[in-house]
Amino acid sequence: MPAYLPPETVVAALANQVGIIAGNAEKAVSRGVVRAGEALNGLMAEARAGQPVRMGAVEAGLGPILTAVQEGGLARWLDTVWTHDDATYQHCLLVAGLAAQFALHLGFRHEDQFRFVRAALIHDVGKARIPLEILNKPGRLDPDELAVMRTHAAIGHEVLRAGGECDPVTLSAVRHHHEMLDGSGYPDGLVGDQIGDMVRLLTICDIYAALTERRPYKSPMPMADAMAILAAMDGKLEMRLVESFGDAMAAAV
Numbered sequence: 469m470p471a472y473l474p475p476e477t478v479v480a481a482l483a484n485q486v487g488i489i490a491g492n493a494e495k496a497v498s499r500g501v502v503r504a505g506e507a508l509n510g511l512m513a514e515a516r517a518g519q520p521v522r523m524g525a526v527e528a529g530l531g532p533i534l535t536a537v538q539e540g541g542l543a544r545w546l547d548t549v550w551t552h553d554d555a556t557y558q559h560c561l562l563v564a565g566l567a568a569q570f571a572l573h574l575g576f577r578h579e580d581q582f583r584f585v586r587a588a589l590i591h592d593v594g595k596a597r598i599p600l601e602i603l604n605k606p607g608r609l610d611p612d613e614l615a616v617m618r619t620h621a622a623i624g625h626e627v628l629r630a631g632g633e634c635d636p637v638t639l640s641a642v643r644h645h646h647e648m649l650d651g652s653g654y655p656d657g658l659v660g661d662q663i664g665d666m667v668r669l670l671t672i673c674d675i676y677a678a679l680t681e682r683r684p685y686k687s688p689m690p691m692a693d694a695m696a697i698l699a700a701m702d703g704k705l706e707m708r709l710v711e712s713f714g715d716a717m718a719a720a721v
């Protein structure tokens with residue numbers, strides 16, 4: 469722009485530029501949410517119908533999620549995803565967005581970013597086989613319902629294994645995302661080093677997403693309260709990673 473332009477022209481041009489950038493960010497997020505939603509819907513439908521689960525649509529959703537969070541920002545991603553009223557859909561897209569932010573913050577290589585976001589997007593595929601009255605029950609599950617709900621980790625693993633298109637690292641993440649370092653998790657009661665690095669990261673994103681999800685019957689939990697709950701899980705979660713996750717969240721707001 470030439471130096472002799474009147475200030476109002478410069479301001480108008482800058483405002484236009486800011487508007488374009490904001491518009492692009494908005495578009496990246498809506499495109500990412502749509503693509504990730506399509507990937508997830510296809511996957512869950514196949515799992516529900518007992519058909520072999522294919523990974524092609526999932527792969528197509530991963531790049532748009534990373535681009536959305538990188539260009540549009542995590543806050544925009546969360547605001548969009550929180551408006552979806554299907555609990556499982558909302559949850560999986562929240563975990564995927566959080567994982568994308570975490571991976572970008574940690575400076576993961578391109579391949580590892582994709583691996584982590586893939587596991588995050590599909591980690592609860594086993595919920596496709598859990599009865600809806602348990603899955604969407606408002607409030608606490610009774611012990612019998614909880615036992616049914618907890619089968620989703622092993623079911624998800626089996627559904628993906630039977631499909632024959634899922635890599636071993638992702639399979640392990642799907643099976644073990646509810647394992648805790650002290651052995652109190654499920655389905656296999658793994659302890660410490662038996663739980664891989666990516667699973668540890670995924671579990672943190674999963675718990676944070678569950679705490680901060682938006683449901684019509686409860687008020688949203690503030691980010692600081694969710695971080696305090698994670699920080700109180702010393703012994704179950706790796707605190708170094710919880711702190712790093714907190715930094716990734718703080719960097720996103």
Ligand SMILES: [Fe+2]
Nearest residue numbers: 591592645646
């Ligand atoms: Fe789960």
Ligand SMILES: [Fe+2]
Nearest residue numbers: 559591592674
């Ligand atoms: Fe989950």
